Amino acid sequence: MNLTVFKYVVFLVGVSVSYAQDIYVETSLSSASFDDFKSDDGVNTLDNKYSRPVEFGIGVGAILNVTDNNRLKWDLGLNFNKYKINTSLNTSIPTEYNLNYVSLKTGPYFSLINHSRVKLQLHAHSSLDHLIFGSNQYSDVYDDLLEGKNFSKLVMNYHYGVAVEITLSNSSSLYMSYDSKNGLTNSIDGDESYRLNATSILMGFRFKLNKL
């Protein structure tokens, strides 16, 4: 992450927290896969029939009320996600990807049910993922994905999902969220491209700043 991006992130977080009504901490269980891989020949040579391991992640963020009735909120969060992807080459050789991302996400929450005790929310986010660790292993080959140019280190994604928030007290609430994360198509070299998608279950606590 270059300095400009870092400064921009710090600015957003600072502004958001300054105006935030809620902050939250969350954990996640995520599974990911490479979808729509295409080689130069336009052939998908990956096999996604293998199991999808679930990996742990954490995140923090701030939520701003956009409307007075609190139905629409805006989320800005920072997450750490681990993904393990099992796939295979076209020669039936299993290969395993281990990816660690730091992600900055932002997007709205809209409450379909906005009861004081329970809220049902739809959410949509966009995120910018930065790869901080990546490896690929097959046979006796180990490939560091941080090296070379054939793997995108910075990925744009869009998310959508649904969340249920249960009020625990005047100052805190518990929420669970389903999140479907879809990476934008990454063109690597020539016509080769892929998308990294992930499905996550998140659970966290939200705290009202003005009640703390």
Place this chain on the structure above:
Amino acid sequence: MKILKQIVIVSIFIFMSKGLFAQSAGINYQALILNSEVIQIPGADVEENQVALGLEDVSFRFTISDETFQDLYIEEQSITTDENGMVSLIVGSGTPLFSTFDAIVWNGTLKYLNIEIDIHSQNQGYVFLDIQKILYLPQSGTGSTIDIVNDMTNVPMADNDVGDIIWILDADGLGNSSLMVWDGNQWRPAQMDFDPENEFALVVALDNNNRDLQFPTPNTGEQVWNQACDCIQVYDGNTWTDISSLGAISATNGINIGANTTIKFGGALVEPTKLTTDATNTLSIDGLQETTSTIDKNIVLIDTNSGVISRTPLGNVFQEEVTLTIAANDGQNQFATPSPITDDKKINIYRNGVRIGFTVVNNNTMVELEPAAVCYAGDEIRIIQFTN
């Protein structure tokens, strides 16, 4: 990016067998096939020869040729590589394209196995894969046959296992066959005994009785050293025979075998026999003794046409002069000769010292003087006659 797809054999294991469980001969062929095509994946691409070519439909064409690369056998067969890229085939069990595997003569001479591969997904047809020497000989899987070579120059000297056996038609350069065993370093005659205990030596028998005790029911071909006859006896199925009598040399037609099996010149001819000489290869006899007496002596004659040698008394060769002097009667003109006249040129008639003519009469026993030569009483008639 179009990358040539190649196949790399990183391990090949071949051995010959007559089929431990199968009925036909073949060569087990195993190979690990790597996909040297660059495989694109997210991240660094898989480089050539890093992974096996798994679950791929391939066809192999095997060609066995002799040391001059003359094709002996060609076959094709198809298989799918396993997940680890391994293929295991038996060369000899495919679809023959030329000749048959059984027709290959495994005589120990160098042969080559040429391998071509066709990766169906590649659509390039057969491409050359590998060629290698075959130094192996078919091993007997059922015990029914063993490998046979002509002589020691044809035995395989590499890739042998201790205990391998082979039958050599001419093991000693004299045409004698032998079973050879590979001892780890060289081929050893199986029948040679290097054990000081000599347990493979002939059984020794004191005499025939002792022999019969040791071999109450002998098998054909069993042998024994019989000390009584100082000979090796072999059982021919009916009786014990001195092997020295088997195939013994006999002499005839002027040749004889004397004591200690010494071959000597001499004896009766049993057929017309001819010696041929020429200007260079003459026939001579040295050391002939001289004799002065001609009594009872013959000389050797040689027939001009046949060359047959015969003999004749000396009298048949040299003429004997016989002289008869007669006192003639008056008017006598016939006289008896000393011997019967065989040739009128071998007789001369003289009257009083003068040779006169005559004719032969009276059954070649008398001569009659010419008409003008009438004798008077007291004339001396001399008859000189050569006997031959």
